Amino acid sequence: MSSPSTVTNSSDPLALELCSLSKTFTLGGGMLHKSRTLQAVKDVSLRVPQGQVMGLVGESGCGKSTLAKMLLGLTSPSSGDVLINGKAIANANQKALARHIQPIFQDPYSSLNPRQRIAQIVGLPLRIHAIGTPKEQAVKVDEMLEMVGLPKRAAQQYPGQMSGGQRQRVAIARALIMRPDLVICDEPTSALDVSVQAQILNLLLDLKDEFGLTYLFISHDLAVVEHLADRLAVMYLGQIVEEGTREQIFTAPRHPYTQALLASALTPEPDLGVPDIGLGAGQPDPSRPPSGCAFHPRCPMAQPECSQQAPALSALDQATPKSNQVRVACHFS
């Protein structure tokens, strides 16, 4: 039942495929200011095979959450397609989509209804989809709360009575209670302390094996991404600049931005201090992206041609099978 634009390889069924996905916002336009456009996501193509974890990393503001919202049908793309299990989501309804794809968001505060008890919040998807009797639903909610490490009494509390980390566990319970195929994790553990993070990452890995889940995992914590992801995509200013397997990216990053990112990761070694990676403060204005390669004004390797021509995201070695390919958008890699 795949749509015409899918080019799925029968050997590796794709849970998720993005085809030239773009999102443009229109900004401002008050009385004195002309409106401008901001291309938050630009021509992103990505394939995530079933059962894999695709890590998505990149500068803050580079468009990761916007990408996630398009996959969830929360924002419509300006152009391009999203295919879930080979089907385009443009013509699927929200409710049907929700059975297959569920989010765990970055921000555990605004994503939970403050007027509902935790049991109601976690059980809501079951009620919407009319799964089981109220009694069965309550049992499932209790099981789920236990799985994410919340005490029984939490069921009767309101989000406002919980700490940031406790609320994030609620959000995870709510996403996983429907046992979706694909989970979009947008910074799921950034509000958690490391011991809970370890439990949640273990839980995400267990559930992945048990239910064959596929994850798109957005995080700023590179050690966590390295632990979890099979493949990794690196974004800069709305575009993917490098994509490859975990080993390739962590051991031999090709794109200068990926290299800068890895060099800035802080390992717990007290004597090393904070590295100065020399990118400068000049994060570009996304509504006025630089010409040519978007990274060139900050790139230590930039040459004249970099400001003139944008490098394409191309496979380093066309002969490698798609599942092992590294794609890099740099004139010099």
Add this chain to the structure above:
Amino acid sequence: MSNLSSTERSTAPASPLLSVKQLRVDLPVAKGTLHAVRGIDFHVERGEMLCLVGESGCGKSMTSLALMGLLPRKAQINADCLNFDGIDLLTMTEHERSNLRGARMAMIFQEPMTALNPAYTLGNQLCEALRRHQRVSRKAAHDRAVYLLERVGISAAAERMRQYPHQLSGGLRQRVMIAMALMCEPDLIIADEPTTALDVTIQAQILHLLRDLQQEFGTAVIFITHDLGVVARIADRVAVMYAGEVIETASAQALFKTPSHPYTQGLLRCIPSPGKTPPGSRLQAIPGVVPSLVGKLHGCAFCNRCDQADEICQTTPPLHPIASGHSARCHFAHPLASSAQINTPEVVS
């Protein structure tokens, strides 16, 4: 007195910028009283970076809200001493408190959306933060806001000033919060997870900025974070909290080299360590859950999760000194006994 040289005078121990003794925060809840902060002691020197780490829900945010005078209305605060640069914070009027807030002590909140007003532009909010406390022109306030937005790495700052909070990514909002806290050049900044929403390159930039401020203006920072990598790289001293108490304090070096409380040791084992932890393998987590903070806690708060717990742990452990500036609230944390009793975690590298 006449022959007291200036060097002698400056080496006399100055009182710390902030000193906290036996701070308690209680919250009434349906089933009784929740003791969110249970008698903590700490101090912060001028220009010092104190990192506060600990389990989610252990009272880090409540501690900072207590210092800022921003606790929820129903919360009860008690302390033997809560002193900021000679000022007693406990007996201050609400009016004096709000004059201090923003001007001399500023907070960067854990969740920027709760602190930014969705109805006003960033420019309005940033300038208001300064003009409430200082008589400066609109232009001067605007210029300082633009300068600080640039310092926290926001491009096209003058234009961003006209945007509303919802138009920004999570990381941009957080940086606006940081700029806002810096508007009045405070003496103390309490930063509640200021960099968790940021990518590591921008995180590095913000950490450099905080370090610069400390060097330029002697700003003291209480930095709350879950990220042990950040702690290791920036902290002068670290206070580890568990269930509303400080259970270990040490310099960053000492904490990572010789963690002495079993909870601290457990924390260091939880983080995936590239090159050591096989990808996809199970991470070590600390089993069990934090005890309920409602009602009275008996004995060591960590004993239900501690693999070294003994009968003695049913009694409240004192804060044992381990070395100079290093102490831990554990019956087994003696300077000599520690290596024998407690298996130190693998050295993380």
